[in-house]
Amino acid sequence: MMNIMFAIDGKLITPSLSDTILDGVTRDSLLTLAKTIGYETEERPVSLDELEKAFHNNTISEAFGAGTAAVVAPVKTINIRGVDLHLPEYSHENLSAKLKTEARTHTNRKGRDIYNWNSHNLELP
Numbered sequence: 001m002m003n004i005m006f007a008i009d010g011k012l013i014t015p016s017l018s019d020t021i022l023d024g025v026t027r028d029s030l031l032t033l034a035k036t037i038g039y040e041t042e043e044r045p046v047s048l049d050e051l052e053k054a055f056h057n058n059t060i061s062e063a064f065g066a067g068t069a070a071v072v073a074p075v076k077t078i079n080i081r082g083v084d085l086h087l088p089e090y091s092h093e094n095l096s097a098k099l100k101t102e103a104r105t106h107t108n109r110k111g112r113d114i115y116n117w118n119s120h121n122l123e124l125p
Contacts (some may be wrong), residue, residue: 001022001024001067001068002065002066002067002073002121003015003021003022003024003026003027003065003066004046004063004064004066004068004075005030005063005064005065005066005096006046006054006060006062006063007039007060007061007062007063007094007095008054008059008061008106009054009059010039010114011039011040011041011042012030012031012034012039012040012041012042012095013039013042013043013044013046014027014040014042014043014046014066015025015044015045015046016033016043016044016045016069017043024066024067024069025069026066026068026071026122027066027067028104029103030066030069030072030099031043032097033102033103034099036102037099037102039095044071048080048081051080052080052081052083052085052123053076053084053091060087061087061094061095062074062075062087062088062090062094062095062096063075063078065081065088069093071100071103071104072096072097072099072100074087074090074094074096074102076088076090112121
């Protein structure tokens with residue numbers, strides 16, 4: 001299972017938990033880390049209209065899947081109503097790359113364990 005996250009207008013946005021959007025350690029960890037490095041996070045519905053508008057206004061900087069096996073998986077293209085909308089190229093400067101690095105640092109015992117995550121023996125690839 002994987003959740004989807006969008007960086008829109010300087011915020012990390014992901015759909016709220018529901019019967020079809022599952023809670024998970026990776027999802028929660030990335031939201032926590034995003035807040036720690038200064039990003040506002042929102043858990044709420046994300047409509048196709050909102051995504052189209054964000055593409056049109058150039059306020060969407062990235063989209064990525066978040067899940068246990070991949071941690072983060074960048075999205076290159078989103079097809080809405082038959083139109084391919086392309087996201088900016090992935091780089092180490094992207095929020096998703098920073099979050100993945102932070103997650104690895106915290107779970108691989110390389111940094112301070114300020115969230116007490118290592119007591120749960122989490123290992124991220």
